[in-house]
Amino acid sequence: MLLKNNRQKVLGLFMLILLLAFFICISIVYGYTDTSWKVAWDAFQQNNGSNEHLVIETVRLPRALIAAAVGSSLAIAGVLMQTLTKNPLASPDIFGVNAGASFAVVIGVTLFSMGNFQAIAWIAFLGAAIATIGVYAIGSFGREGLTPMTITLAGAAVTALFSSFTQGILVLNESALEQVLFWLAGSVQGRKLDILTSVLPYLVVGWIGALLFASKMNVLSMGEDVAKGLGLRTGYIKIILGIIIILLSGGAVAVAGPIGFIGIVIPHITRWVVGIDHRWIIPYAGLLGSILLLIADVLARYIIMPQEVPVGVMTAIIGTPFFIYIARRGFNGK
Amino acid sequence: MSQNKNIRWFKGKVSFLLDTKAIKVFMILLLITALVLIISTALGDMNISPLSVIKVFFGGGTTMEQLVVTSFRLPRILVALLVGISLAIAGGILQGMIRNPLASPDNLGLTGGAAVAVVGFLAFFSDDKNALTVSIKWMPLAAFLGAAIIGILIYLLAWKNGVSPIRLVLIGIGISALMDAFKTLMMILGPIYRASQANIWITGTVHGSTWGNVSILLPLTIVLVTIAMILARKMNIQELGDDVATSVGVHVGRQRFSLMMVATALVGISVAFAGGIGFVGLMAPHMARKLVGSSYGALLPVSALIGGILVMVADLIGRTLFSPLEIPAGVFTSAIGAPYFIYLLFETRKS
Numbered sequence: 065m066l067l068k069n070n071r072q073k074v075l076g077l078f079m080l081i082l083l084l085a086f087f088i089c090i091s092i093v094y095g096y097t098d099t100s101w102k103v104a105w106d107a108f109q110q111n112n113g114s115n116e117h118l119v120i121e122t123v124r125l126p127r128a129l130i131a132a133a134v135g136s137s138l139a140i141a142g143v144l145m146q147t148l149t150k151n152p153l154a155s156p157d158i159f160g161v162n163a164g165a166s167f168a169v170v171i172g173v174t175l176f177s178m179g180n181f182q183a184i185a186w187i188a189f190l191g192a193a194i195a196t197i198g199v200y201a202i203g204s205f206g207r208e209g210l211t212p213m214t215i216t217l218a219g220a221a222v223t224a225l226f227s228s229f230t231q232g233i234l235v236l237n238e239s240a241l242e243q244v245l246f247w248l249a250g251s252v253q254g255r256k257l258d259i260l261t262s263v264l265p266y267l268v269v270g271w272i273g274a275l276l277f278a279s280k281m282n283v284l285s286m287g288e289d290v291a292k293g294l295g296l297r298t299g300y301i302k303i304i305l306g307i308i309i310i311l312l313s314g315g316a317v318a319v320a321g322p323i324g325f326i327g328i329v330i331p332h333i334t335r336w337v338v339g340i341d342h343r344w345i346i347p348y349a350g351l352l353g354s355i356l357l358l359i360a361d362v363l364a365r366y367i368i369m370p371q372e373v374p375v376g377v378m379t380a381i382i383g384t385p386f387f388i389y390i391a392r393r394g395f396n397g398k
Numbered sequence: 399m400s401q402n403k404n405i406r407w408f409k410g411k412v413s414f415l416l417d418t419k420a421i422k423v424f425m426i427l428l429l430i431t432a433l434v435l436i437i438s439t440a441l442g443d444m445n446i447s448p449l450s451v452i453k454v455f456f457g458g459g460t461t462m463e464q465l466v467v468t469s470f471r472l473p474r475i476l477v478a479l480l481v482g483i484s485l486a487i488a489g490g491i492l493q494g495m496i497r498n499p500l501a502s503p504d505n506l507g508l509t510g511g512a513a514v515a516v517v518g519f520l521a522f523f524s525d526d527k528n529a530l531t532v533s534i535k536w537m538p539l540a541a542f543l544g545a546a547i548i549g550i551l552i553y554l555l556a557w558k559n560g561v562s563p564i565r566l567v568l569i570g571i572g573i574s575a576l577m578d579a580f581k582t583l584m585m586i587l588g589p590i591y592r593a594s595q596a597n598i599w600i601t602g603t604v605h606g607s608t609w610g611n612v613s614i615l616l617p618l619t620i621v622l623v624t625i626a627m628i629l630a631r632k633m634n635i636q637e638l639g640d641d642v643a644t645s646v647g648v649h650v651g652r653q654r655f656s657l658m659m660v661a662t663a664l665v666g667i668s669v670a671f672a673g674g675i676g677f678v679g680l681m682a683p684h685m686a687r688k689l690v691g692s693s694y695g696a697l698l699p700v701s702a703l704i705g706g707i708l709v710m711v712a713d714l715i716g717r718t719l720f721s722p723l724e725i726p727a728g729v730f731t732s733a734i735g736a737p738y739f740i741y742l743l744f745e746t747r748k749s
Binding site: 225 | 498501502504505555556558565567568569571572573574575576578579580582583585586587593594597598600601676677725726728729732733735736739740
């Protein structure tokens with residue numbers, strides 16, 4: 065635990081908010097189109113319709129805001145999943161949420177020839193929800209119930225299942241491949257702001273819900289029996305947490321496509337910074353998630369300029385070593 | 399144990415148990431394999447009667463029939479058979495080693511590693527006009543190297559005073575997620591028709607196989623399958639758990655390494671020639687376990703035949719059902735495999 069008392073934690077929170085604002089600015093100012101801080105400032109004060117101003121207003125700003133919203137949603141969803149399943153590797157992508165959403169999108173594009181972003185976002189939401197429920201159900205079968213091993217394998221299995229379907233459809237329909245390939249990679253680029261605004265209510269409900277149930281999660285993380293003994297209606301809490309997870313991870317994947325590893329990496333870093341109290345973990349994870357995705361997105365613009373690396377690939381490169389580290393450390397010394 | 403027969407040769411220097419029931423099952427499956435092979439050779443754009451196919455095998459038939467059977471159909475069907483065998487045995491080994499029925503080459507990242515190697519091969523060896531700068535014949539080698547590197551990498555990363563199955567699986571899952579990311583990256587960076595070319599290959603197809611492929615694949619498969627069979631009897635002991643296996647004198651770590659390498663090599667060669675045909679490594683060992691139980695000496699050969707039959711049938715359906723459109727065999731193995739998988743998950747719940 066890096067921050068010991070409440071005063072430090074409050075201070076840390078303010079620092080993170082400042083840092084978030086700073087990285088949003090960085091994300092708005094730096095990129096392929098050469099802009100300076102002054103140009104960016106002018107774009108909001110007195111937009112003269114020049115190319116730079118247009119880029120900042122219609123490309124960079126939505127992109128920065130979407131990255132921030134998606135990052136925090138993924139991180140918080142990861143925290144909730146890890147608490148709910150007592151599994152340090154739980155996160156939206158490992159649970160097959162991304163694969164489910166991708167499958168739904170490919171179906172939508174090929175069978176119902178969906179073209180616009182809005183429709184794709186909604187069908188991705190649906191696919192994410194189905195996959196989450198499916199993995200949770202499959203993972204809770206088995207003799208030992210919901211062990212980290214069964215749920216991770218169930219997630220990998222559902223991922224394999226959905227992605228082979230996706231692959232099959234794309235083989236038969238090449239034009240669809242062209243259409244959805246950029247979505248499948250996971251990116252916050254090229255989205256309009258109204259996609260975010262249409263999903264934002266769900267995300268906000270998820271964020272607030274996660275904060276409200278933070279103290280309940282503290283009790284839940286002491287173990288099922290203790291929680292029951294302390295008078296917590298665990299079944300009911302679990303269902304609510306499940307709904308919040310679907311809102312957050314579904315909303316995030318709907319906007320940005322499959323972006324992995326944020327949901328794994330951030331909860332662990334957060335616990336290292338503020339300890340195990342979920343009332344602190346949730347806000348910290350949200351902020352750190354936003355910051356990480358913003359940084360990854362800015363890096364993604366520069367690595368192979370003028371082309372861009374999809375940010376989903378960036379987070380995978382950052383996140384895999386971390387994942388392996390956790391996997392090697394094992395579950396509770398097992 | 400009346401169903402087992404004890405065989406001793408050379409005054410007991412070579413001895414093994416023969417499971418009589420397993421031999422019956424094996425013989426029946428062998429018959430089915432032969433039938434599927436003949437029927438599959440008979441069907442296609444030009445239908446030949448199964449009888450003529452057999453005639454061709456023995457040097458008879460018309461020139462046209464000989465041409466279609468020996469030059470067009472037989473190589474790809476044999477590749478399908480061999481690939482099915484390799485994948486099934488690899489799956490059987492991995493499931494035994496990891497002691498989890500849901501493990502398979504697909505979700506351990508081996509197939510993913512090979513896929514990245516292929517997409518990378520297509521991306522890096524293309525010039526400005528999108529023509530390949532080196533011969534496409536090197537692609538299988540790239541795939542094999544991809545699978546081998548990932549296999550070794552997973553093994554090394556899972557190493558921590560020995561390799562535990564659970565770490566192996568988890569790290570495999572992590573690595574396969576990373577492989578997915580790389581694959582998408584390379585598909586996006588390359589031209590779109592390369593992406594669809596790579597995509598067909600990743601899905602898995604035996605289209606365009608030649609006798610050259612068969613002549614490489616066949617000896618490799620024979621060698622690797624033989625090694626797997628020799629290791630099989632020790633796998634039975636390993637199934638009992640690391641502690642028991644160690645106490646009865648099995649060097650668990652060394653054996654796990656050799657098993658992992660055999661499985662990787664099997665996956666590598668099959669991915670090299672047929673792409674990522676999914677779910678065969680998962681399904682075939684399970685079906686075999688239903689038929690002959692879980693003793694590996696019987697399980698591996700039976701699941702090998704089942705794997706071969708699965709891939710041959712998938713290929714047959716793929717090239718005849720929607721003719722003239724050809725659908726990669728991998729689509730059909732997934733179509734059968736995915737529901738089977740869900741059934742399997744329900745099954746484990748009951749037990």
